Amino acid sequence: MLPTTRKDASGFHAKPDTALLCLRFLARRYLVFGVTGFVVFSLLLRTLYVRREIPVAELPVPHLEPTTPEERWPGMRLPPLYPQYLQYEHQLPQHHWNAPSHATEPNMFWIPGHSAGSGWGNIMQEILLNAFLAYKANRAFVFYNYTWNSDLSQDYSDYSGKPIPSRVPLSALIRGPIVGGAWPSGVNAPLAVSEEYWHHACDSRKVVVPRADVHDHVSTWFVDAITTGWVNKLHSLDHEQCVEAGGDGGPPYTWVTFGEKDAMPGIWPEFRTSPILTHFAHSALVELAFDTNREIFSPSSVLEPPLSAAPLALPAAQRYPALPGLLVLHIRRGDYAGHCAHLARWSSTYLAYNTLPELPDRFDPPPGGAWGENTPENVALYMQHCFPDIAQIVRRVEDVAQTDAARGLEHVYVMTNGAVSWVEELKAALGASGRWKHVASSRDLVLNWEQKYVAQAVDMLIGQRAQVFIGNGWSSLTGNAVVMRMANGFRPDSTRFW
Incomplete structure (x- = not known):
């Protein structure tokens, strides 16, 4: 290490030479900087050299999730989304999209917690009873899509490795009063409206009825008791145009009811004669498939007209x-x-x-x-x-x-x-x-x-x-x-x- 002082001939410490001290200090600093810089430079060159030596195939590749349906199901034809049926639903005459006020419209009933992610059989059995409940309460039934995935950002869902529509408009499956069709002559009930229209007309003024408000007072899972409880509750809110069933605990009719062997007898005589069933119809798409394949499962007679030609008003x-x-x-x-x-x-x-x-x-x-x-x-x-x-x-x-x-x-x-x-x-x-x-x-x-x-x-x-x-x-x-x-x-x- 360089000295900072020097002795004279007598052995006593002499006064430091300021210029010499500065020179030695600078020399030490530059020596340290030089050595450090050399080391850093050498490491940088080694790093660059080694990176050039790694084969491209061995470099890590970042994992990127598919961002489009085409990337998620490469080479597969994507299923239809049925836009023409949505258009039909939106154009129903009871949908007053441009009305300045919706105060004169009928009372409506919406069940946002309806079943989803199941086969059509499970969904349809619930739709029939939900529509019957709204009919009994003299409210417009708010119908909804056959839903596999309610995430609106996903048009398609994966089913066993294949794409299926996340949502199918209900009118692609059925027709009649449940999906906004006319009621039969003599029935004075409000026409059903679509979920989209409900949100347009009611989101800012809806009244939500917690499920517990009804079911805490219903002692069974039977359909007649549940229906009566909800109808009474809805009648108590006749002054409210937009009523929504709360999702706490699920929809009015759950899997427990549908799995109960004694759930239907009490309501069946009335349910079977209601226009929900007497004027139920399958969609034109379904009936056309029936007609097209008629000779495969049950050959028709020459004089028998196709089902799709029958008047829709027929019971x-x-x-x-x-x-x-x-x-x-x-x-x-x-x-x-x-x-x-x-x-x-x-x-x-x-x-x-x-x-x-x-x-x-x-x-x-x-x-x-x-x-x-x-x-x-x-x-x-x-x-x-x-x-x-x-x-x-x-x-x-x-x-x-x-x-x-x-x-x-x-x-x-x-x-x-x-x-x-x-x-x-x-x-x-x-x-x-x-x-x-x-x-x-x-x-x-x-x-x-x-x-x-x-x-x-x-x-x-x-x-x-x-x-x-x-x-x-x-x-x-x-x-x-x-x-x-x-x-x-x-x-x-x-x-x-x-």
Whole structure:
């Protein structure tokens, strides 16, 4: 280290030389800076050299999420979004979009907590009762899309790796008073309005009724008690034009009600004769698919006009009469095996729509089950009724074919989501009896691109019109066909279960 002082000859410390001290200080500083700079420069050169030596393929690539539907499902055709049906709904004459005031419009009822993310059968069974509730309360029913995903920023949703529409306008599936159509002559009730119009007319002045305000005073899950409770509450708010059902605890009718075997008898006599059912109609899109495929499942006579040519004002009983000679089987496959095992573990009964009092087939859970578990024998019995194998299906069909209601049956149509190979095996097994002129299935239908995504409704219409129908007592899709058959006057013993 450089000295900061120097001694004279006598050994005493001399006074520091200021210039020399400054020189030494600067020399030390520059020496340190120089060494440090050299090291930094060397490291920088080494870093640059090493980066040039790394192959491009080995460099980390940032993960980027797909930002468009085309990137999310590359090479797949995107499903339709049905804009023409939305346009139709928006142009309904009861929608006064440009009115300076909405004070003269009818009272309205909106249920924002309605079910979503389920098959059409689950959604439709709830829509029917929600619309019936609004009708009973003399309020305009606010109808809504068939919704898989309510996120408005996502037009498409993923279903088993394939895109499906996140929302389908309700008018692409059904017609009639539920979706803003005219009521039949003699019915004085306000016309239904769309969800979009409700938000336009009511968002700034709505009254929200917490679900607990009604259900805390309803002692059962039965439909008649729930309906009465809500109707009384809505009547107490007749001075309020825009009433919304609070989402706390779910919509008025939940899965508990639909799964309760005794939920419907109290309301059924009134429900079945209400215009909600007597003037229910499937959409023009669904009826066109029915007409296009008519020769596949039930050949028509020369003099029979197509369904799509029938006047819309016709009551449902006249619009959708039985198709003579047609037996329809509703058989769920796929993930229903696990669902049926779950039903067995909890000793579940048939759904509410499938336990109407006139129906001949009942299912009482066998004894021996416990909380969340069941005996192997009981599980096997559930599977026979809920997920029958081909041999069990053939035996049940033969049993039903011997009944009085089955006289004249010639054709079989299988409503199913089963794999093509399994369906073909079933068709061959049914045909082996020599009883049937023709056996067809959902897999044989020819559907255009728009009809493909409402195919469940097409199947429901075919099942609804069968001379004899055998369905799954735990299926809501079966349940809607059953309700329509019974409301339209079909003989009860023509509707059976596995």
